[in-house]
Amino acid sequence: MEHVSLDGVIQHENGEGFVHGDWTTPYRSPAGLEAVMEAQGDVFDLLLGRRTYDLWTGYWPNAGGSPIGKSINAATKYVATHRPDSLEWGPVGNLGADVIEGIRSVKSTDGPDLIVWGSSTLTSVLLNHGLADEVVLMVYPVLLGRGKRFFSDTADPRELAFVSTKTTPTGVLINTYRHVGALPKPV
Known part of the structure; x- marks a missing residue:
């Protein structure tokens, strides 16, 4: 699951020349929160990169009052x-020590869904190894021009199949895709 601008930017924190931090805030709405909660469900586990984990540690432990x-x-x-x-x-x-094998092991259990938020480096790895079942993109009606992208220029091309979309009153599209695999080569 990822918040993304129309031009593919997912970065939310200022720094490294990026000055548009918290760009999603004006587009938040109760309907958007409801759609996110529906997409992730009430019970799930998280797969996070270390940087996202460290960033979230500064916020979420103190924000336990919301659903x-x-x-x-x-x-x-x-x-x-x-x-x-x-x-x-x-x-x-x-x-x-082997993250790919560790993720395979977690996915093989009967536990709840495993969701990735943020962690753009990890997302590419999951897709490249066939470990992502779905991609949920919350697409905001903004162009940011620069910042960390959903996929890096070195990520392998992937094919996704459209599953569904929802629109929030603020213009955010919540698009769900199923991972198909490597992008087929043209004939």
């Missing part, structure tokens, strides 16, 4: 990191 905050705080956080001993916000699950 989304309660769900995020209750979720087991599986973090792709070389420093698992320093993970304090839990519950936390260990992916092990």
Whole structure:
């Protein structure tokens, strides 16, 4: 699941020349929150890159009063990191030294859905290894021009099949796609 501008930017924090932090705020609405909650469900686990985990640790543990905050705080956080001993916000699950095998192991259990928020580097890896079942993009009616993109220029081309879309009153499109695989080569 990812918040994305029309030109593919997902970055939300200022820094590294990016000055448009928190660009999603004017487009938030109760209908949008309801659609996000419906897309992720009430019970899920999280797969996060270390940077996203560290950023979220500064916010979500103190935002447990909202329905989304309660769900995020209750979720087991599986973090792709070389420093698992320093993970304090839990519950936390260990992916092990081989992140791909760790994710395969988590996905093979009968646990709740595993959702990735943010963690753009991890998203490309999941798609490249066939470990992403769906991609949910919340597309905002803005062009940001620069910033971290949903996929890097080095990501493998992928094919996605359209599943559904919802529109919020503020113009955000919540598009769901099923991962198909590598983009077929033209004949």
